[in-house]
Amino acid sequence: xxxxxxxxxxxxxxxxxxxxxxxxxxxxxxxxxxxxxxxxxxxxxxxxxxxxxxxxxxxxxxxxxxxxxxxxxxxxxxxxxxxxxxxxxxxxxxxxxxxxxxxxxxxxxxxxxxxxxxxxxxxxxxxxxxxxxxxxxxxxxxxxxxxxxxxxxxxxxxxxxxxxxxxxxxxxxxxxxxxxxxxxxxxxxxxxxxxxxxxxxxxxxxxxxxxxxxxxxxxxxxxxxxxxxxxxxxxxxxxxxxxxxxxxxxxxxxxxxx
Amino acid sequence: xxxxxxxxxxxxxxxxxxxxxxxxxxxxxxxxxxxxxxxxxxxxxxxxxxxxxxxxxxxxxxxxxxxxxxxxxxxxxxxxxxxxxxxxxxxxxxxxxxxxxxxxxxxxxxxxxxxxxxxxxxxxxxxxxxxxxxxxxxxxxxxxxxxxxxxxxxxxxxxxxxxxxxxxxxxxxxxxxxxxxxxxxxxxxxxxxxxxxxxxxxxxxxxxxxxxxxxxxxxxxxxxxxxxxxxxxxxxxxxxxxxxxxxxxxxxxxxxxxxxxxxxxxxxxxxxxxxxxxxxxxxxxxxxxxxxxxxxxxxxxxxxxxx
Numbered sequence: 001x002x003x004x005x006x007x008x009x010x011x012x013x014x015x016x017x018x019x020x021x022x023x024x025x026x027x028x029x030x031x032x033x034x035x036x037x038x039x040x041x042x043x044x045x046x047x048x049x050x051x052x053x054x055x056x057x058x059x060x061x062x063x064x065x066x067x068x069x070x071x072x073x074x075x076x077x078x079x080x081x082x083x084x085x086x087x088x089x090x091x092x093x094x095x096x097x098x099x100x101x102x103x104x105x106x107x108x109x110x111x112x113x114x115x116x117x118x119x120x121x122x123x124x125x126x127x128x129x130x131x132x133x134x135x136x137x138x139x140x141x142x143x144x145x146x147x148x149x150x151x152x153x154x155x156x157x158x159x160x161x162x163x164x165x166x167x168x169x170x171x172x173x174x175x176x177x178x179x180x181x182x183x184x185x186x187x188x189x190x191x192x193x194x195x196x197x198x199x200x201x202x203x204x205x206x207x208x209x210x211x212x213x214x215x216x217x218x219x220x221x222x223x224x225x226x227x228x229x230x231x232x233x234x235x236x237x238x239x240x241x242x243x244x245x246x247x248x249x250x251x252x253x254x255x256x257x258x
Numbered sequence: 259x260x261x262x263x264x265x266x267x268x269x270x271x272x273x274x275x276x277x278x279x280x281x282x283x284x285x286x287x288x289x290x291x292x293x294x295x296x297x298x299x300x301x302x303x304x305x306x307x308x309x310x311x312x313x314x315x316x317x318x319x320x321x322x323x324x325x326x327x328x329x330x331x332x333x334x335x336x337x338x339x340x341x342x343x344x345x346x347x348x349x350x351x352x353x354x355x356x357x358x359x360x361x362x363x364x365x366x367x368x369x370x371x372x373x374x375x376x377x378x379x380x381x382x383x384x385x386x387x388x389x390x391x392x393x394x395x396x397x398x399x400x401x402x403x404x405x406x407x408x409x410x411x412x413x414x415x416x417x418x419x420x421x422x423x424x425x426x427x428x429x430x431x432x433x434x435x436x437x438x439x440x441x442x443x444x445x446x447x448x449x450x451x452x453x454x455x456x457x458x459x460x461x462x463x464x465x466x467x468x469x470x471x472x473x474x475x476x477x478x479x480x481x482x483x484x485x486x487x488x489x490x491x492x493x494x495x496x497x498x499x500x501x502x503x504x505x506x507x508x509x510x511x512x513x514x515x516x517x518x519x520x521x522x523x524x525x526x527x528x529x530x531x532x533x534x535x536x537x538x539x540x541x542x543x544x545x546x547x548x549x550x551x552x553x554x555x556x557x558x559x560x561x562x563x564x565x
Contacts, residue, residue, distance in 0.1 A: 074427070117406065123414070
């Protein structure tokens with residue numbers, strides 16, 4: 001197994017006495033697609049929130065590239081090189097597709113107002129370069145015809161592709177994808193899978209929360225299985241998805257919880 | 259001719275106020291309603307520095323801009339964490355506090371009597387005198403301020419402001435620190451309002467709390483909303499329109515006592531119409547990207563009327 005990009009150690013979080021995440025430890029190996037699966041309420045999104053600083057853990061640590069990132073704010077975690085997507089997308093609906101992607105580039109001098117005023121030429125040149133890169137990315141996810149459309153006017157499937165485009169533009173070593181295929185019809189799922197697969201084949205490290213087990217089997221190199229806030233098992237897709245015990249836990253729990 | 263020139267001077271001052279306020283209201287999407295406070299702080303600081311220290315007027319104006327930037331940062335730090343509804347109230351409280359201080363600190367501000375004898379602007383030994391000179395100099399200053407604001411608003415900085423306005427959590431996940439962007443927007447807008455305050459004080463040479471009432475505050479707000487928030491050019495159009503409105507009315511066969519009230523009714527009606535209709539301000543009718551703001555305007559208006 002290759003070296004770990006992200007190391008999660010003994011992470012715990014409770015909400016009003018209910019343990020949402022309990023003593024969870026795992027590694028996310030570099031250059032691989034790791035899936036985090038489990039029934040509803042297993043604590044998967046809470047894990048994402050703990051990694052990105054949206055929630056503070058009660059105990060435990062998260063390390064990126066060996067650096068402890070516990071306690072950092074979400075914007076700082078993003079700068080460390082972790083791109084996170086949301087189930088409710090959290091796009092900038094009143095901005096164009098191109099502007100959504102442009103917002104994602106790191107190291108923009110023009111985001112400092114004094115640089116805008118004191119080094120206008122440099123900011124202008126940089127912006128021009130970012131703009132052409134943004135259009136390449138928009139093209140890559142198949143939305144070039146919609147580049148100047150407001151994101152709020154796009155279909156849900158198109159909006160989910162903007163999310164991917166935004167993550168590409170961040171150039172983060174690690175992606176946390178929260179249900180990238182939920183709510184999509186089959187052709188859109190296939191398109192989304194194509195995007196993710198091509199990124200992983202280029203060496204992008206991803207950690208995916210996903211409910212669609214066919215998608216999980218298709219893209220995962222490694223699977224982490226959670227239920228009731230605990231990490232129950234981890235292994236290759238064949239190991240995990242063929243285990244009758246885990247299947248029972250997954251399906252049994254998901255029928256109970258809807 | 260003199261009348262027209264005095265309108266130009268007013269437009270220059272209000273254009274700066276409206277365009278700078280657009281950074282906070284339109285771009286950052288923060289419903290602060292305290293912009294007239296920085297106009298007042300700018301005017302008073304200019305007057306006090308010039309009169310008490312005898313410093314050149316440009317230096318006094320620089321001090322005013324600094325005072326506005328600092329007080330604006332203070333307001334920002336205090337109110338930025340509260341939700342939009344409370345932001346309206348908290349910032350309005352700030353304005354009330356500033357206006358009350360001006361009227362009730364006679365030793366410092368002259369109280370309700372105000373401060374007179376403020377020297378005119380001068381530059382390298384040349385002193386601005388005569389309406390024509392004021393109109394030219396102030397128009398040039400306003401043009402520079404509008405251009406700078408436009409450049410900021412259309413830079414990656416302005417884009418980050420809009421991103422945070424649209425979705426804070428989404429913007430944070432891309433590495434934007436909302437506090438940084440919001441506080442800087444407040445500081446820049448406050449500093450620019452300070453320039454307008456310095457211009458006003460040196461032009462009119464006598465200032466009193468009456469000049470910075472909540473009416474002025476709502477007028478600035480109306481210029482941004484009617485012109486089109488989040489566009490920079492819209493608030494400029496709004497400033498030109500609302501400053502010239504009373505002048506145009508005075509040319510109509512109306513009793514002089516009616517000109518003021520009729521003007522108020524017209525801009526009040528425009529404000530309500532734009533806040534409640536589907537139009538994003540005058541500019542928004544032609545090209546629009548900020549439908550989000552409409553719902554917010556309606557709420558803010560109700561809040562303001564309640565004060």
